[in-house]
Amino acid sequence: MTDWAAEAARLDAADSLAKWRNEFLLDESVAYLDGNSLGALPRATSARIEDVIRREWGEGLVTSWNAAGWIDLPGRIGAKIAPLIGARPEEVIACDSVSVNLFKLISAALAMRPGRKVVLSEPGNFPTDLYMIDGLVQQGLAEQRLADRAEIEDALDDDVALLLLTHVHYKTGEVFDMQRLTEAAHEAGALVLWDLSHSTGAVHVDLEEAGADFAVGCGYKYLNGGPGAPAFAYAAFRHQEVLQQPLSGWMGHKSPFTFVDHYEPAPGIEKMLAGTPPIVSMSALEVGVDLIAAIGVDALVTKSRALSEFTRAAMAEVVPELPCVSPEDPAARGSQLSYRHDHAYELCQALIARKVIGDFRAPDLLRLGFAPAYVRFADCWRVVSELRDILDSGEWRRPEYAARAAVT
Amino acid sequence: MTDWAAEAARLDAADSLAKWRNEFLLDESVAYLDGNSLGALPRATSARIEDVIRREWGEGLVTSWNAAGWIDLPGRIGAKIAPLIGARPEEVIACDSVSVNLFKLISAALAMRPGRKVVLSEPGNFPTDLYMIDGLVQQGLAEQRLADRAEIEDALDDDVALLLLTHVHYKTGEVFDMQRLTEAAHEAGALVLWDLSHSTGAVHVDLEEAGADFAVGCGYKYLNGGPGAPAFAYAAFRHQEVLQQPLSGWMGHKSPFTFVDHYEPAPGIEKMLAGTPPIVSMSALEVGVDLIAAIGVDALVTKSRALSEFTRAAMAEVVPELPCVSPEDPAARGSQLSYRHDHAYELCQALIARKVIGDFRAPDLLRLGFAPAYVRFADCWRVVSELRDILDSGEWRRPEYAARAAVT
Numbered sequence: 001m002t003d004w005a006a007e008a009a010r011l012d013a014a015d016s017l018a019k020w021r022n023e024f025l026l027d028e029s030v031a032y033l034d035g036n037s038l039g040a041l042p043r044a045t046s047a048r049i050e051d052v053i054r055r056e057w058g059e060g061l062v063t064s065w066n067a068a069g070w071i072d073l074p075g076r077i078g079a080k081i082a083p084l085i086g087a088r089p090e091e092v093i094a095c096d097s098v099s100v101n102l103f104k105l106i107s108a109a110l111a112m113r114p115g116r117k118v119v120l121s122e123p124g125n126f127p128t129d130l131y132m133i134d135g136l137v138q139q140g141l142a143e144q145r146l147a148d149r150a151e152i153e154d155a156l157d158d159d160v161a162l163l164l165l166t167h168v169h170y171k172t173g174e175v176f177d178m179q180r181l182t183e184a185a186h187e188a189g190a191l192v193l194w195d196l197s198h199s200t201g202a203v204h205v206d207l208e209e210a211g212a213d214f215a216v217g218c219g220y221k222y223l224n225g226g227p228g229a230p231a232f233a234y235a236a237f238r239h240q241e242v243l244q245q246p247l248s249g250w251m252g253h254k255s256p257f258t259f260v261d262h263y264e265p266a267p268g269i270e271k272m273l274a275g276t277p278p279i280v281s282m283s284a285l286e287v288g289v290d291l292i293a294a295i296g297v298d299a300l301v302t303k304s305r306a307l308s309e310f311t312r313a314a315m316a317e318v319v320p321e322l323p324c325v326s327p328e329d330p331a332a333r334g335s336q337l338s339y340r341h342d343h344a345y346e347l348c349q350a351l352i353a354r355k356v357i358g359d360f361r362a363p364d365l366l367r368l369g370f371a372p373a374y375v376r377f378a379d380c381w382r383v384v385s386e387l388r389d390i391l392d393s394g395e396w397r398r399p400e401y402a403a404r405a406a407v408t
Numbered sequence: 409m410t411d412w413a414a415e416a417a418r419l420d421a422a423d424s425l426a427k428w429r430n431e432f433l434l435d436e437s438v439a440y441l442d443g444n445s446l447g448a449l450p451r452a453t454s455a456r457i458e459d460v461i462r463r464e465w466g467e468g469l470v471t472s473w474n475a476a477g478w479i480d481l482p483g484r485i486g487a488k489i490a491p492l493i494g495a496r497p498e499e500v501i502a503c504d505s506v507s508v509n510l511f512k513l514i515s516a517a518l519a520m521r522p523g524r525k526v527v528l529s530e531p532g533n534f535p536t537d538l539y540m541i542d543g544l545v546q547q548g549l550a551e552q553r554l555a556d557r558a559e560i561e562d563a564l565d566d567d568v569a570l571l572l573l574t575h576v577h578y579k580t581g582e583v584f585d586m587q588r589l590t591e592a593a594h595e596a597g598a599l600v601l602w603d604l605s606h607s608t609g610a611v612h613v614d615l616e617e618a619g620a621d622f623a624v625g626c627g628y629k630y631l632n633g634g635p636g637a638p639a640f641a642y643a644a645f646r647h648q649e650v651l652q653q654p655l656s657g658w659m660g661h662k663s664p665f666t667f668v669d670h671y672e673p674a675p676g677i678e679k680m681l682a683g684t685p686p687i688v689s690m691s692a693l694e695v696g697v698d699l700i701a702a703i704g705v706d707a708l709v710t711k712s713r714a715l716s717e718f719t720r721a722a723m724a725e726v727v728p729e730l731p732c733v734s735p736e737d738p739a740a741r742g743s744q745l746s747y748r749h750d751h752a753y754e755l756c757q758a759l760i761a762r763k764v765i766g767d768f769r770a771p772d773l774l775r776l777g778f779a780p781a782y783v784r785f786a787d788c789w790r791v792v793s794e795l796r797d798i799l800d801s802g803e804w805r806r807p808e809y810a811a812r813a814a815v816t
Contacts, residue, residue, distance in 0.1 A: 097683020099657030135654035249507030275505025279635035281686035
């Protein structure tokens with residue numbers, strides 16, 4: 001058998017990103033493999049938020065909208081996210097949630113393809129992506145069509161206004177070929193909206209190269225913006241002039257503070273804004289984005305692949321009875337691996353009791369996420385060895401691990 | 409002339425709510441009369457947010473969705489807001505922004521009145537209320553009809569699906585008669601949506617007594633939830649079963665964590681949720697709501713009227729040349745007074761330079777808000793006396809006060 005502990009120690013010692021873990025406040029005793037659900041806390045966040053609260057809000061009061069630059073936060077953060085996804089600064093804005101941004105961009109795409117009503121996606125896509133299509137179906141403005149992954153290109157026809165896909169599948173980690181599918185959609189006359197929630201900050205994305213039309217993404221996973229952090233929206237510059245989105249709130253107005261009765265959208269990406277952004281949560285997001293940008297997305301992608309390759313090899317040797325449902329090729333999967341077991345929920349709970357945090361995805365997956373900014377190879381080895389131990393001891397059969405909580 | 413300074417001192421000494429000002433972190437040298445735009449910082453917020461960030465997020469990580477009750481925050485805060493507006497706990501939920509919640513409820517109302525497309529409001533309503541109707545007009549689902557305040561009842565006909573009004577006008581402070589207009593709308597077969605942004609926490613509201621259908625409101629004004637704090641939405645219990653809103657994100661699903669492909673709304677007010685809520689900003693909102701609930705809304709309403717009556721009387725005697733555009737009867741206006749002057753912007757800037765913060769509303773209004781939880785009668789006297797001084801000295805003519813900033 002390989003000495004995986006020694007191998008992990010060797011890889012950690014050689015890891016040029018290892019120093020960045022100190023920029024997060026993470027209990028040394030915890031192996032955190034759920035940064036793809038909620039990213040860890042950057043060390044700088046607490047002081048920054050204290051400053052936003054006490055100085056900007058408490059002392060500056062309403063004048064901080066200008067003096068502290070609150071009004072510029074959505075665009076400023078968007079511009080910082082842009083290089084992580086191969087976009088231009090003026091193409092990205094931070095605002096609202098992924099769900100709300102999906103609604104805006106699905107609606108915008110439908111308006112750009114009059115006569116076409118179909119939004120094409122795949123069954124098993126992250127639920128909120130499908131649910132937001134449902135919302136427009138209920139409004140009578142869209143039809144939902146679902147095609148299995150291998151049949152998506154065949155399902156693109158003259159009725160399809162928009163292809164809506166999640167770049168990295170939240171359960172299996174499978175990656176769609178963004179460029180090929182974008183081209184196929186365009187050939188069929190459709191637009192494409194990519195959900196980058198499980199990609200941004202850990203997986204290679206180049207929206208410009210792919211010719212993508214629209215994208216959304218999450219602030220609280222690999223961007224470490226905090227629980228429920230605001231999301232972001234991308235619209236290719238070439239579409240911004242005609243783009244219309246129906247959540248036409250005052251922050252997206254051309255001149256929000258002239259208080260006129262009629263809505264006139266801002267000329268650029270600011271037209272994606274709706275209401276007043278939550279400044280405290282936005283400010284926490286900015287800290288996380290700054291940190292990921294400072295580390296550098298290419299180095300993060302490289303380390304992500306090394307972490308998951310190490311784990312996949314160790315699991316295959318040490319816990320061979322759990323089948324891996326994620327692609328073998330690291331370029332074909334996101335920063336995660338999922339393993340199938342009939343009692344994946346109980347395994348996950350038993351791991352958490354040992355301070356090894358992965359997560360469960362119904363009905364039978366144990367999901368491990370590799371946030372490359374702070375996950376160590378030692379953490380990866382720990383999940384493998386603890387899992388072996390939990391399976392051998394039968395510890396996962398304890399009744400307390402079977403009780404399901406509201407959120408898993 | 410009245411000795412207004414002495415009168416203010418007498419009223420502050422007799423004020424049973426005076427002690428609550430200590431629960432806010434406000435510079436003693438600042439007279440803050442803009443709590444109707446951004447409420448002041450509660451003393452408890454900073455420590456609470458530090459705990460959310462370091463312990464709940466940093467240590468609890470993803471397990472805090474259950475362990476720290478994050479998943480319950482929207483409903484828990486909603487239930488605390490409910491008694492401030494005459495609603496039942498199960499009728500209110502905190503989420504998203506006012507703009508986004510308007511969209512949900514306008515859409516829901518249109519779906520409940522098939523065959524009717526008109527959303528009736530008044531010109532000069534707070535812009536985002538009108539803009540969100542525009543969004544549905546663009547979608548082809550609504551028609552906007554505007555009628556002046558005195559003609560609203562005449563404009564209610566068989567085409568009107570929804571009457572959408574702001575309870576307290578953001579510029580003048582005028583209050584609509586909620587009960588009378590709700591009844592008139594119902595007689596015409598229409599539903600009613602009240603925007604309580606300038607009411608909640610400072611003005612008497614009883615949605616149940618008025619028979620209201622829907623409402624939205626703001627978390628960052630009199631509720632002191634912080635800049636861009638999440639908003640709230642109210643749906644009368646009798647409508648909740650049939651209510652459908654198109655921002656059908658995963659947090660509003662009946663079982664969000666079963667990750668099924670098809671959207672099934674939660675049975676109750678939770679169906680108003682869309683995406684993942686911003687927990688840090690939500691937690692700050694909860695501190696503000698707790699504080700207002702502890703003070704008690706009836707006492708706040710009483711003090712609000714006393715503050716604005718004092719100010720109105722002092723202004724009438726000391727600065728008689730500025731006409732007051734707010735109603736004379738304190739029961740007919742919200743917790744604010746607005747004065748007209750051709751150079752209201754410059755007056756506002758000159759006041760800010762003297763640490764007296766009110767705000768300007770285009771084109772010519774100086775607006776003073778009375779957040780009764782922390783505003784002192786001495787603050788009210790200060791704005792009057794400083795205004796007299798600024799007008800007499802011509803100080804407002806200084807060129808630096810004429811430069812308009814992005815947000816005013």
